[in-house]
Amino acid sequence: MYIARLLYPVRVLGPGRRVGIWFSGCSRRCRGCSNPELQERDPRFKTGRETVLRMIAAVREISAVDGFTLTGGDPFDQPEALRELLPALREISPDILAYTGYRISELRSRGYRDILDMITVLIDGPYVESRNSGCFLRGSDNQKIHILDRSRASFYGDYLRNGRNEVQNFRTRDGFISVGIHRPEYPRELQEALRSRGVFIGRPSSGEIPEETAPEQFSDNKKD
């Protein structure tokens, strides 16, 4: 399987403190995709079920996991990986929220019903930049939220009724990763806001950025 990253605690893509799992590779190539770097399946991200589960176990040693959010890339471009992972994830938490660029009808006709049976909530459909209207949990309003597990309908109904989009920034070795449903103008606004505070993103070719503003020194992930 090809997994680009795991992040915890993700609070903005589903209820509670979740492990977010970003799959590497997506065949859809939506314009304005918020993770274009994950569209190509990158061989550097090849890993195995046990490695992923070990990382999750390490998280659970220090904190509770309320659920999992699968995104990417497209998790459904790796159906065998989902079949391997999902039973083990469900033993930790039955709350599995998955994003996909496919429509649920396509997934059914591809023979993925067994996978859908292990998913609590599916958010389906391609991202359409012109329809990014700030809908809660959805990148664009053509996407649909399917509560597949009826036993969670009331809980998710309340969560969806009361929720609003937020963005969470995680510091990583290479800089930071911004998680959540972003408006199209968010990256530019963020750059401008950081610049106004003397913070610059990325490694300059011109050498104009002073050492002390290197990405490793960001103070981010303020919610946590």
Ligand code: SF4
């Ligand atoms: S389906 Fe999602 S990950 Fe794939 S290209 Fe579209 S927005 Fe990006």
